[in-house]
Every structure is written in C-alpha cells, then in structure tokens.
Amino acid sequence: MFILDGLPDRPIKGKTPLSIAKKPNLDKIAEIGINGIMDTISPGIRPGSDTSHLALLGYDPYKFYTGRGPIEAAGVGIDLKPGDVAFRANFATVVGSGNIFDKVVVDRRAGRIENTEELIEALNEIDLSVDFEVAKATGHRAVVVFRGELSAELSETDPKVVGEKVKKCKPLSESAKNSAEIVNEFMIKAHEILEKHSLNVEREQKGLSKANAILLRGAGVMKEIPRFEENYGLKLTVVSATALIKGVGKIVGGEVLTPDGATGNKRTDIKAKINSALDSLKRSDVVLLHIKAPDEIGHDRDFEGKVEFIEKLDTHLGKLLELDFSKNCLIVTSDHSTPVRVGEHTADPVVVSVVHEGVRVDEVKNFSEFSAPKGGLCRIRGMDLLNIALDLLDLSKKFGA
Numbered sequence: 001m002f003i004l005d006g007l008p009d010r011p012i013k014g015k016t017p018l019s020i021a022k023k024p025n026l027d028k029i030a031e032i033g034i035n036g037i038m039d040t041i042s043p044g045i046r047p048g049s050d051t052s053h054l055a056l057l058g059y060d061p062y063k064f065y066t067g068r069g070p071i072e073a074a075g076v077g078i079d080l081k082p083g084d085v086a087f088r089a090n091f092a093t094v095v096g097s098g099n100i101f102d103k104v105v106v107d108r109r110a111g112r113i114e115n116t117e118e119l120i121e122a123l124n125e126i127d128l129s130v131d132f133e134v135a136k137a138t139g140h141r142a143v144v145v146f147r148g149e150l151s152a153e154l155s156e157t158d159p160k161v162v163g164e165k166v167k168k169c170k171p172l173s174e175s176a177k178n179s180a181e182i183v184n185e186f187m188i189k190a191h192e193i194l195e196k197h198s199l200n201v202e203r204e205q206k207g208l209s210k211a212n213a214i215l216l217r218g219a220g221v222m223k224e225i226p227r228f229e230e231n232y233g234l235k236l237t238v239v240s241a242t243a244l245i246k247g248v249g250k251i252v253g254g255e256v257l258t259p260d261g262a263t264g265n266k267r268t269d270i271k272a273k274i275n276s277a278l279d280s281l282k283r284s285d286v287v288l289l290h291i292k293a294p295d296e297i298g299h300d301r302d303f304e305g306k307v308e309f310i311e312k313l314d315t316h317l318g319k320l321l322e323l324d325f326s327k328n329c330l331i332v333t334s335d336h337s338t339p340v341r342v343g344e345h346t347a348d349p350v351v352v353s354v355v356h357e358g359v360r361v362d363e364v365k366n367f368s369e370f371s372a373p374k375g376g377l378c379r380i381r382g383m384d385l386l387n388i389a390l391d392l393l394d395l396s397k398k399f400g401a
Ligand SMILES: [Zn+2]
Pocket: 005, 006, 048, 049, 050, 295, 335, 336
C-alpha cells in the first residue's frame, strides 16, 4: 500500500500537477490495474493524515481516533497504555516576571532550537504527583505524556500566537479538574527548571532565544485499539519518516521502519524507502509505504514543485512493477488531497489504482484525478480498501452461508 500523502489536487486552468507530470511508471500502474477514486473518510469530510491512515488500515476513525497527542507520542517511541493523556509540545521563549502564566510568548519555536535532549532530561526529573514522560520530537517539538486516572478534556497552554501570555490549562469538564491542576503544576515547574538550565544560560550569552517554556496542545487520551494482526490475522509494517504516521503504525501494533536517508520532506531518499518496503514484504503481509513530500509541497502551494517531485518519484517506481502480481497486490493511492490552490487538506476524493493478476483491468491509462473516475473501482471508501485487496488475494472470509 503506497500512500502518496496529499498528492491529488484541484485543477488550475484545467490542469493538475498529476495530469501534466511525465510519469510513465505511475501511468503503467494505472494501465495494468483497476482504478477509481476514494473518499478516505467520507464524502465532503476533510481528512487529517492520522484519521485517514487509520481508515486506510481498516479502523473507523470516529471510533478509534485518540487525538493527535497520543499518536505523535507513539510515533516518537513512547509506549502508550490505554488511559494515558498525551500532548504535543513545543519549546518556546517567554519573557516577563512572575510565574509562567504571567509571562508573554515571544518565540513559539525558541529560535528553532534542535538540541533539546538535555532540557528534556531535566524536565523528566520534575517531581510531580503523577507519572509522566517528556520525549523529543523533531526540532523544537516534543511530546508530554501524563499517566494515571486522568482526563484529556483539557484546554491548551499554547496561546498559538506571539505577544500573548501563556495560557492556564482549563478543565473542559468537571471530571478534568484534577488533571488540569496537574498540567498547570507541570507548566510552572518546567518553566522554573528551564529558565535556569545551563543550556539556556549559554544560549542567552550567545544572543540566542532561550527555550525557557514548554507549551502544550492537542491533548488526547490513548484508547483500547485492537491490534492489526488481531483484526486481519496479518502482519503489518509501516515505512515512514513522519512521526504522525509512525504513530498510527505503532498504536495498531505494526512494525515501524524509517530507513536511513528518509526525511519526511522532498529531500527524502525515495529509493531507500522503496527498498525498505520491498524488503519488509519478506516478513510482513501488509506493508504501508508513506511518502510525505507531495503534502508538504501542496501546503507550500507550489504547483511546479509538485510536478517536479512526481517526475522524480516516478523514476524509482519501476521496482514496484517487478512485483509478482499473482502473489502480491499493489495499491497506489493517497490519504487526502492537498491542492496547491488551497494549501490545506481538502475532501476531494483521492486517486486509487489496484494492481493484481485477478483485477478487472479497465480502460484507464493515466494515473490522474481526471482519468481515475472512469475506472472500474468507481468511488470507494478508505475503510473498504484493505478488504478489496484481501478479497483479490483470496484472504477474505465469506459473510454468510
Ligand atoms: Zn496527509
């Protein structure tokens, strides 16, 4: 299952990057496969990358979505248990006097600090009434997980804009009162430790922004999620360099791989990722290969950049066409559209091609938004995709007599 994140687009003057890019391998996949369009969640619903990946793995996101916090936390390697409350976090610079909630955020990224390891180590020493864990994510980002009988119905402490005071965490329900107090206690103690940490003293001397606060957002509680292997009796591997997608792989019990050179942006080593996915087929039944770049380029509203990336990507896809399609099923699709004219995820259905010896090959010969709707798959839902593949591979059980 090859997921090209945010690849499909809306036309500009009748053209999309996919419709004009030179991509002989993607077109070959469309030609030898069955094609269609897919609403990864539901028609008209703009999917997040996390909710749509859950759906593509057969999980109803309305039932199993935990919020972004727990998924990112799992993605950076924290072992989450049901009931754990996780926040996304970022190191920031605050100024002013008093405690953390009297201070004003002047830089939400603390000068784009990268080397936060020592700060995180110090934060993990805080004496708090519950167990908790802080872990590093990319750049200035981190995750914070609180353990115990807590609620995730909590407001954010990140004001999201510079020039505003750090927010107090507020309970969004009566039962979250105690949880909010714990989070606020953490916020105060974290600031005290960070403010006087030697790394920040050093940064100040060098004229760099101090990473003297950690701001929290996106609280979510980890749910009981059945393992992929329990649901399907199949082993799953997810190959991705993006914490959010790795997190989805982790919370459903999959093996998660990030090969050297894979970066989660357009400089990623496509060849290394494809090789890693093909190698994973030796021990896994379902391999989800995720490429983040088209989404990033869509967010940057870069039409030409998307065309260029598609053409570069295509030069590496010959290897996928060498698969034995009597034994394997290849799906090429996306988790959502990220049109360059919008710069955000939209609900426009994605392109999907399925290759297997047994598919009813249709007349579609181009992998594009305009050709795919003419294909034999017609319009499907994300949650049905895996079932369609398992049926083609004769791995499905009959419903009824
Ligand atoms: Zn996405």
